[in-house]
Amino acid sequence: MLFAIFLLLITIVALLLLFCGRSRRVNEPPLEKGLVPWLGHALEFGKDAAKFLTRMKNKHGDIFTVRVAGQYITVLLDPNSYDDVLYDTVSLDFRRHRGVLMKNIFSLVLPSHNPDKERAWMEQHFQGVGLDKLQLSVDSHLRGLLMADQKGCGTAEWREVGLFDLSYGLLFRAGYLTMFTRDDNTDAVYKQFRNFDKLLPELARSTLKGKDKKSATSSQESLWQLLTPTWLEGGRNTSCWQESYQLYLGEAGVDAETQRRALLMHLWTTQCNAGPAAFWLLGLLLRHPEAMQAVLAEVRGVMQNHSLHHSAHERLVTHNTPVFDSVLRETLRLTAAAFISREVVVDGKRLNVSGGQEYCLRKGDRVFLFPFLSPQMDPEIHHEPESFKYKRFLNDDMSEKQTFYKGGSSLKYYNMPWGAGRNSCVGKQFATSTVKLFVFMVLSHLELEMCEPTDPLPRVNPQRYGFGMLQPIGDLQVRYRFKRN
Structure with missing residues (x-):
């Protein structure tokens, strides 16, 4: 009986070490594991992702890693660094997570999906x-x-x-x-x-x-x-x-x-x-x-x-409709809120963030871009971002405004409703x-x-x-x- 209890305690300790033992390595993003083993920040993330990630951004800046239901997710909120994620097809993969969502939502598994x-x-x-x-x-x-x-x-x-x-x-x-x-x-x-x-x-x-x-x-x-x-x-x-x-x-x-x-x-x-x-x-x-x-x-x-x-x-x-086009872009800026997700498939994937900092990612983790928070609701990019300004995307000559800045640099991505x-x-x-x-x-x-x-x-x-x-x-x-x- 005592031996069985001892084995049970050893198993519990091993599980706790397995799920709680991760620590931040040199050159990795700030790590937030949460107080609950394995679950981490899952409840807060699922209840209101924008509110939770805004709190993390205010605490850590434009890059950080959070634990959500056993998964470690690195959230990148620097639009100047998004190309490191969007165009890397060697270190990052989008298919696996998409397959999980297809199965969970639509009970769908497509064999040999291309x-x-x-x-x-x-x-x-x-x-x-x-x-x-x-x-x-x-x-x-x-x-x-x-x-x-x-x-x-x-x-x-x-x-x-x-x-x-x-x-x-x-x-x-x-x-x-x-x-x-x-x-x-x-x-x-x-x-x-x-x-x-x-x-x-x-x-x-x-x-x-x-x-x-x-x-x-x-x-x-x-x-x-x-x-x-x-x-x-x-x-x-x-x-x-x-x-x-x-x-x-x-x-x-x-x-x-x-x-x-x-x-x-x-x-x-x-x-x-x-x-x-x-x-x-x-x-x-x-x-x-x-x-x-x-x-x-x-x-x-x-x-x-x-x-x-x-x-x-x-x-x-x-017909040209510049005012309507600006209104539509502004509406989408305020209300389009998809995640862009990738899985890290090569250990040591590097991300270069504005300011010259470089971070390394671990194989098996996921990377999230959340354009709703940045660039779309970033006050450094869009003045009074929570306000509806129907001329926000118009120049004085009624042409489309395409120049926006963050950290003194002109942005390639200043509104991303469609990824x-x-x-x-x-x-x-x-x-x-x-x-x-x-x-x-x-x-x-x-x-x-x-x-x-x-x-x-x-x-x-x-x-x-x-x-x-x-x-x-x-x-x-x-x-x-x-x-x-």
Whole structure:
């Protein structure tokens, strides 16, 4: 009995040494292990990553290492040093962490997954002729959805809605119809998608329990069924994006079950950002009348005498809209908050930080860039970074402002809503053009106002840091009616 207790104590001590014994080496970043063995700062990180990492930045500067659930993560917040991470394909790897997220969120494992080949396939659809085709399709579907809404709403009749529901609902439906081309299950897909998206951060962290876990699993399974190819045989366009993606997966040897799980992943990646971005942009315009009037002037110049029966996309591509473009960049600066993550696969990877300091990283650790904190919310780069300044990205001559500084040096990266480098978002042009198209259609054809003019914008959901566009807690109540032609 005493021998068994002795072995147990030896085991406990060994585990404590294993998980608590790491110490900072010479030339390594400042180390924060946290007070709880193994867990470290996981709870604080998951609750509000921006708040936690801001505290670490204030304490240690632009580089530090934290322990989160047994993993050591080096956070780099110096934009002048980002290229050391973004373009290193020898010492750093992005595939392994992506594979973990795919499995946790979408229950998806893609055998022999080749990200470079997949990116090349996606570029065929989200650039050049493929992009123009998608934009025209979104245009058509948005106009169709607005016309359907107009038929059920008299010209003088005000409707009260949540702005987030309005923006996300219309843009998701238009995007789904564009990518999957089936219109008889759109509402069912949207309902399940919203529930799945709400629980996604906890899915990624494997922290869902009880009813929420069952709810996420139920929505996931429903979406697999709704998106399964046999349900989409009645689609109107046999050359749609969905069929092309299935063909790509089939040629890669991916079985039918894995294909439909992959379809859900791409439904989320293509539709999760545009709706929230449009919500924040319209909300900020409603809260800042001067900015709204400046954008409305551009809307009138582009959309004068525009009918919902005719394409709006063709008008937008032939007109310069510098004020709107600045507003969109400012909105994304304030609300785009993805992580850029790499795994260290070569011991002794070196990072050069502004000021001439050099740090070494350990194999098996991860490196995080968090552009939301720096450059986007860095007061040294952007004056009063928490304030919405709609001309922030405009020069006096109305050209785009592209010169920003940190530490006396001009920055290559001063706003990074779509990432950067080899793994920047392939669909960023599609997303920005979709948001622009939606906002111009809404402001051209709808009278839109806040139900309570003094209402503030809702707070952001802090659990969404790291997962693309931020989402609000609650909604902003607005009312709208169609303008008289």
